[in-house]
Amino acid sequence: MRDVFVIGAGQTPVGEHWDRGLRELGAAAIRAALDDAGLETVDALFAGNMLGGAINGQENLGALLADAAGLLPAEAWKVEAACASGGAAVRAAALAVAAGVHDVAVAVGVEKMTDAVAEQVTVGLAAASDGDFEASHGLSFVALSALLMRRYMHETGACREDFAPFAVNAHRNAASNPNAMFREPISGEDFARSPQVAAPIGVLDAAPVCDGAAAVVVCSRDALRPAHRAVRIAAAAAATDTIGLAGRADLLTLGAARRSAEKAFAASGFAPQDCDLFEAHDAFTIITALSLEACGFAPRGEALQRAAHGCFARGGCIPLSTCGGLKARGHPVGASGVYQIVEAAAQLRGEAGANQVAGARVALTQSIGGHGSIAVTHVLEA
Amino acid sequence: MDAMDLPRYHRLTAPYYRLEGRRCKRCEVLHFPPRETCGSCGGRETEPYRFCGRGAVYSFAEVGQAPRVFSGPYLVALVELEEGVRVTAQLTDVDADEVEIGMPVEMVTRRLQEKGPQGYLVYGYKFRPVMSRSGAS
Numbered sequence: 001m002r003d004v005f006v007i008g009a010g011q012t013p014v015g016e017h018w019d020r021g022l023r024e025l026g027a028a029a030i031r032a033a034l035d036d037a038g039l040e041t042v043d044a045l046f047a048g049n050m051l052g053g054a055i056n057g058q059e060n061l062g063a064l065l066a067d068a069a070g071l072l073p074a075e076a077w078k079v080e081a082a083c084a085s086g087g088a089a090v091r092a093a094a095l096a097v098a099a100g101v102h103d104v105a106v107a108v109g110v111e112k113m114t115d116a117v118a119e120q121v122t123v124g125l126a127a128a129s130d131g132d133f134e135a136s137h138g139l140s141f142v143a144l145s146a147l148l149m150r151r152y153m154h155e156t157g158a159c160r161e162d163f164a165p166f167a168v169n170a171h172r173n174a175a176s177n178p179n180a181m182f183r184e185p186i187s188g189e190d191f192a193r194s195p196q197v198a199a200p201i202g203v204l205d206a207a208p209v210c211d212g213a214a215a216v217v218v219c220s221r222d223a224l225r226p227a228h229r230a231v232r233i234a235a236a237a238a239a240t241d242t243i244g245l246a247g248r249a250d251l252l253t254l255g256a257a258r259r260s261a262e263k264a265f266a267a268s269g270f271a272p273q274d275c276d277l278f279e280a281h282d283a284f285t286i287i288t289a290l291s292l293e294a295c296g297f298a299p300r301g302e303a304l305q306r307a308a309h310g311c312f313a314r315g316g317c318i319p320l321s322t323c324g325g326l327k328a329r330g331h332p333v334g335a336s337g338v339y340q341i342v343e344a345a346a347q348l349r350g351e352a353g354a355n356q357v358a359g360a361r362v363a364l365t366q367s368i369g370g371h372g373s374i375a376v377t378h379v380l381e382a
Numbered sequence: 383m384d385a386m387d388l389p390r391y392h393r394l395t396a397p398y399y400r401l402e403g404r405r406c407k408r409c410e411v412l413h414f415p416p417r418e419t420c421g422s423c424g425g426r427e428t429e430p431y432r433f434c435g436r437g438a439v440y441s442f443a444e445v446g447q448a449p450r451v452f453s454g455p456y457l458v459a460l461v462e463l464e465e466g467v468r469v470t471a472q473l474t475d476v477d478a479d480e481v482e483i484g485m486p487v488e489m490v491t492r493r494l495q496e497k498g499p500q501g502y503l504v505y506g507y508k509f510r511p512v513m514s515r516s517g518a519s
Contacts, residue, residue: 122449132394133415134470137494137506138445138452146443147460147470154441154483199444199478244415246460246468251441 001098005230006380008037008106008217009342014181014330016114017211022049022056026110027068029213029338033106034069037217038227043102045069045076048089048109049334050369052078054124055116065108075102081238082128083283085109086214086337087367087376091236093218103223109338110213121209125333128370130244142198142206142284144245144371149200149286151251156301160200163285164191165307166320167204167327170282173314174324176354181210181330205285207331214338216345231345234270234362234379237263243373252301254287254372257294261366261377265296268379272296275379276360277347278318279340281368282325291366292320295377319357322347337367341378348382387502398506401435401489403467404428414467435489436512437463444478451495461487461509475510486512 010032012025020028026047034040047061058064062076081088086109093107113121125141126134134144152158168188174180186204194204224230239259242248248255265271272295280295282288289303297318298306306312312320323329323343326336344363346352352360360382367376396402396416403414408425414433419426440460448454457473459481473481474492487509495504 118447119450122447126449130415130470133397135449136391136394136504137458137470138448138456138472139458139470140445140447140449142447143443143445143458147441147458150443150483151441151460196444197446199446201443242421244470246414246470247421251460251468 002100002220004094004097004218004220004233005224006216006233006341006345007219007224007228007230008033008039009345010036011179011214011339011342012212013179014210014212014332018114022052022058022061022110022112023064023068025112025211025213026061026065026108029110029215030065030069030106030108033215033217038225039104039217041071042074042104042106042217044074044093044096044105045071046089046092046105046107047076047078048085048107048338049078049111050080050082050085051111051113051124051333054127055120056112061110081374081376082369083281083333084337084367084369084374084376085334086339087365087378088238088337090216090338090341090378091238091376094233094236097218097220104217104219106215106217107338108213108215109335111332111334112211113209113332114211133244140198142201145284145286146198146201147245148251148290148371149284152286152289153200155252156304158304160202161188161192162304162308163205163289164188165312166282166285166288167191169313170321170325170327173322173355174328177323177329180324180328181208182324182328201284207283207326210330210332212330212332212335212339214335214342216338216341229349231348232381234381235264235268236376236378237267238374238376239263241373243370245371252290254290254294254368254375256372257291257366257368257375260375261295264377264379270362270379275318275362275364277322277344277357277363278320279322279344279363279365280320280325281366282321282327283331287368290372291368295364295366314357322352322355322357337376340365340367341380344380348380387497391502391504396430399491401433401507403431403433405431412465412467414469433463433465433467437461437487439481439483439485439487440468441483442473442481451497457481459509472508473510474508488512
């Protein structure tokens with residue numbers, strides 16, 4: 001397999017884009033990534049998106065976005081892996097280049113969530129779970145996270161407030177990211193006072209419903225040019241776990257997240273301690289904790305203690321969600337996995353501005369769908 | 383709502399009405415939801431197995447903002463059945479402040495969804511606190 005490099009990155013701000021739909025958001029991110037790479041076109045496009053059919057009445061995003069971004073007649077299709085769709089789209093683009101099928105490809109993640117009312121979005125998100133044995137019984141996506149969080153608290157003795165450092169860190173980092181949705185810092189007291197949406201999950205445990213798009217251009221070594229500020233994709237790996245939470249032998253081990261991280265570390269030759277930053281799938285604070293443990297940044301049940309000691313803040317042992325993460329940059333679901341790559345690439349290029357992790361050389365990203373039924377992990381190297 | 387929900391939920395009557403899963407004929411591991419390939423040994427032959435319907439709350443949560451066709455607030459739980467298999471379901475006949483992990487519960491059949499005046503009524507299992515401890519059955 002050939003080496004693959006990120007040579008262009010683009011994004012729209014995350015937020016409520018009342019004046020832009022799927023095609024405008026997606027095309028804007030693609031154009032920005034192409035401009036960054038100094039390219040006019042690509043051989044193929046892979047579009048990460050989860051809810052286009054469910055809430056926008058739009059499928060076939062490959063053709064839609066290739067057309068909108070002026071990339072016709074490039075090969076283009078949608079990649080769907082629930083909230084990991086963005087990570088999977090990057091993986092698909094990287095595979096196409098690594099396999100020698102294409103020299104230059106673009107992965108775009110796009111989601112337009114604010115064109116639907118809350119209960120419709122809730123139904124769309126719940127479709128990532130087991131339709132017959134979770135969603136049909138009234139389990140919302142938030143409720144499934146709440147089941148994980150309650151059990152985690154039961155087994156570790158943690159209380160709700162112990163999850164605060166993840167949300168506080170994300171908001172602090174988002175404050176200096178011009179593309180972030182929530183740029184106001186929050187305190188531990190704000191977290192403790194936030195209303196509960198599906199007890200024990202509160203508003204400030206959860207990432208927001210929002211719109212956004214991000215894109216990366218990837219290419220082979222042959223296609224690299226001196227002007228490219230290239231970042232190598234040292235490894236990409238994906239794995240799956242049971243579609244329903246009830247089928248997990250250990251509810252509190254995200255098996256797909258662990259397996260994909262193990263594969264990515266093995267393929268890249270790096271270990272957790274080699275990573276300079278981690279863009280985690282912090283859709284809920286409990287998922288952040290479980291992802292950290294799955295990737296080897298904390299033993300099972302100990303992520304909260306490490307967070308309390310500042311391990312995951314900027315300047316800590318493994319800076320987390322350095323541009324605000326899903327929690328505060330925002331979580332346009334199918335786009336988030338691509339935002340992670342855009343942000344990690346910015347860190348490794350030394351272009352993260354106020355959020356820069358000094359001397360960052362190796363970055364880990366993990367995109368998780370369906371409460372851990374699918375996970376895509378990337379290792380990037382400067 | 384949609385008349386084509388009828389075959390979808392008709393297919394599910396065995397697990398929904400009787401808490402019927404499958405047992406692998408090769409390794410005897412029990413499965414719920416039912417599955418045709420054993421998730422444990424990969425065996426392709428499974429047979430129906432009706433779970434006893436008693437268990438204990440393994441985790442629980444309160445749904446405030448309900449998906450369409452449900453109306454919150456209501457309680458949901460992971461229940462660990464006596465056979466050691468877990469099932470995800472709503473809790474009923476109990477208030478949030480009365481539930482705790484480890485609480486014994488039993489299966490009851492209740493209406494899960496009501497999809498409008500022309501809609502299909504979906505019945506299935508929920509779990510409630512054990513009312514009286516009967517002997518082994």
